[in-house]
Amino acid sequence: MAILVDDSTRLLVQGITGREGSFHTQQMLEYGTNVVAGVTPGAGGREVHGVPVFNTVAEAVAATQPNASFVAVPAPFAPDAILEAAEAGIPLVVCITEGIPVLETLRVYHGVRERGVRLIGPNCPGLISPGKAKVGIMPGFIHTPGPVGIVSRSGTLTYEVVWALTRAGIGQSTAVGIGGDPVIGTSFIEVLELFQNDPETRAIVLIGEIGGADEEAAAEFIRQHVTKPVVGFIAGRTAPPGRRMGHAGAIISGGRGTAAEKIAALEAVGVPVAERPAQVAELVRRVLEDI
Amino acid sequence: MIGSVVESKGGAMDLHEYQAAELLARYGIPINRGILARTPEEARAAAEQLGSRVVVKAQVHAGGRGKAGGIRLADDPIQAEAVAQQILGINIRGRTVRKVLVAPAVAFEREYYLGVVLDRDARRIAVMGSSAGGVDIEEVAREHPEAIVREYADPCLGLQDFQARRLAFRLGIEPELVRGFATLARQLYQAYVDCDASLAEINPLVLTRDRTWLALDTKVVLDDNGLFRHPDLAELRDPEEEDPLEREARLAGISFVRLNGTVGCIVNGAGLSMATMDAIQLYGGEPANFLDIGGGASAQRVAAALRLVVADPNVRAILVNIFGGITRGDVVAQGLLEALRQVEVRVPMVIRLVGTRQEEGRQLLEEAGLTVVDTMEEAAQRAVLAAQNQ
Incomplete structure (x- = not known):
């Protein structure tokens, strides 16, 4: 099973002729992802790592029927690329681009929702269903198939947790990086719901960080709707208020969005929160044994 | 998350009051110049x-x-x-x-608060008003949330006139003054959207003795990520207001926040950087900084990061935590060694490195006499200890 991406994923890469687009296309192909097409306006007719390139998403869709798109387009052009994919009817769009103005993301957020399209990101590492498909920039080798679903606002911190799980012999169903911006296409709650309904996922890891109230909303959702065990990790216990910690969304403002609040909200609904990334693996082992 | 499609690192740029006033005046907002x-x-x-x-x-x-x-x-x-x-x-x-x-x-009758901000949870731009003007609005929000009224702009249509009027009526503004207030609210909203602001506020907005609206103090914060399409606004950055190290970091494309501790951190990724800081504290130390070098971990970037960290006199030990992932461990190691040839480091350094071919990477570093450890926990413990023994 897994969620969102698997063996049936037919991937389009937008920005495929760029340095990042080309590199990650190769990486995804090596992992076994079925990359069916690429788009770069003006580069139609070319091939990148054997993948045909089209000028528009509509042409790529007509010729190759992709059901997911990976957007590796620089920030000034990424919103347009996301909307082009949505307009062409691609149901899942994954955007890794960092640095999109938040008001642009807001516009795009509502635009893709209206079209019934799921956007993951922006400013995210993408997602992977180990052994099935990788639609992202994460290192494939650290993952192994298994029963744990992961949802995270971070990139390398997710790799850290995944690596700890894999080394502890605990595999993953799907790992989803939802992104570190203040506005993102898909929130914790929506991914939690998908994991709750995925028969292959037996436990869930939620990796949050300071800023906003998405972790608190996730805690409330877990209380009401999630019966599978959840383990948490929150980064930024030592972050000072009023300063952005790298991610545009990682800021404690007006005394809200602290790690302490988020940890308390999760613990209040029975979610154990690890003090360090490696401890996540220990806590997951424990909850899996209890099932 | 990826370096080459990144121009800035998602910060915010404060404007001075005089700059904000000038900007908002262009939208017709009556400013006490x-x-x-x-x-x-x-x-x-x-x-x-x-x-x-x-x-x-x-x-x-x-x-x-x-x-x-x-x-x-x-x-x-x-x-x-x-x-x-x-x-x-x-x-x-x-x-x-x-x-x-x-x-x-200016002598005035009453003071209000008027502000435009992104409401992350609602995923809408919110226009907020309060009759408790002139005081810290965050304090009002905490202690008297009922004193703040909000209207959410439609993501496609923007803030409508009826919403701006409704805001005024809910604040108890007399009918003959509502039109002026509503116009002002829409002007402020427009300025916010046009400039890619993350905050635009007038506090206080006063009703003068001759019954006209006047903005006595204004504040605008811009979204760094929007500056590429506003070169005129980018020029308003005041270098005198930046910490010199933070300025250097910004120009090098590195996310850097200076803190008060003694363990300098060099990490790739924002979440991992925060988690590394937290681990330092967990083991009894204090981080000297947040530092995310971004993707790739090239020699040039690591060298720039090292320069930033060693420039802080409080730093007693350095912790380098690189989850290379796709980037090969030996390439990261070579980058680190190259950076160490460029920058003199006089404090102990603990390196933790993971990635494809990490063993080769570790070997290169160990041959150069550097301490390389396997896990982030061990690295944090060792760095804290080293800082305490310095």
Whole structure:
């Protein structure tokens, strides 16, 4: 099973002729992802790592029927690329681009929702269903198939947790990086719901960080709707208020969005929160044994 | 998450009050215009030019100016000079005041708050108003949330006139004043959207004795990520207001926040950087900084990061935590060694490196006499210990 991406994923890469687009296309192909097409306006007719390139998403869709798109387009052009994919009817769009103005993301957020399209990101590492498909920039080798679903606002911190799980012999169903911006296409709650309904996922890891109230909303959702065990990790216990910690969304403002609040909200609904990334693996082992 | 499609690192850029005032005036917002002064003499000349009682206000990127003595009244030009002398050079929350704004002192009947901000949870732009103007709005939000009224702009259609009017009526503004208030709210909203702001506020917005609206103080914060399409606004950045190290980091494309501890951190990824800081504290140390070098971990970037960290005299040990992932461990190691040839490091350094071919990477580093460990926990413990023993 897994969620969102698997063996049936037919991937389009937008920005495929760029340095990042080309590199990650190769990486995804090596992992076994079925990359069916690429788009770069003006580069139609070319091939990148054997993948045909089209000028528009509509042409790529007509010729190759992709059901997911990976957007590796620089920030000034990424919103347009996301909307082009949505307009062409691609149901899942994954955007890794960092640095999109938040008001642009807001516009795009509502635009893709209206079209019934799921956007993951922006400013995210993408997602992977180990052994099935990788639609992202994460290192494939650290993952192994298994029963744990992961949802995270971070990139390398997710790799850290995944690596700890894999080394502890605990595999993953799907790992989803939802992104570190203040506005993102898909929130914790929506991914939690998908994991709750995925028969292959037996436990869930939620990796949050300071800023906003998405972790608190996730805690409330877990209380009401999630019966599978959840383990948490929150980064930024030592972050000072009023300063952005790298991610545009990682800021404690007006005394809200602290790690302490988020940890308390999760613990209040029975979610154990690890003090360090490696401890996540220990806590997951424990909850899996209890099932 | 990826380096080459990144121009900035998602920060925010504060404008000074005088800059915000100028910007908002272009949208038709009635501003109590002042004159900028860098010396007491200039403040005196400004007061002479204004020919009235004046208020002298520190122009500095810090809140709580009033409480810190950064805003004072002056009856005449001589007093304005004296007051400016007192304000210039003082320190407000770690920032030195280098400029003051001299503006006419205004008598008013009532004061309001009007602000535009992104509501992350609602995923809408919110226009907020309060009749408790002139005070810290975050404090009002905490203690009297009912005193703040909100309207959410439609993501496609923007803020409508009826919404702006509704805001005014809910604030109890008299019918004959509503139209003026609503116009102002829409002007502020438009400025916010056009400039890619993350905050635009008027506090206080006052009703003067002659029943007109006037913005006495304004604040605008811009989204760094939007600056590429506003080169004119990007030029408003005040280098005097930036920590020199943070400025250097920004120009090198590195996310860097200076803290007060003794363990310098060099990490790739924002979440991992925070988790590394947390681990340092967990093992009894204090991080000296947040530092995300971004993707790739090239020699050039690592060298720039090392320069930033060693420039902090409080740093007693350095922790390098690189989850290379796709980037090969031996390439990262070579980058680190190259960076160490460029930058002299006199404090102990603990390196944790993971990635494809990490064993080769570790071997290269160990051959060069560096301490390389396997896990982030071990790295944090060792770095804390090293800092304590220095």
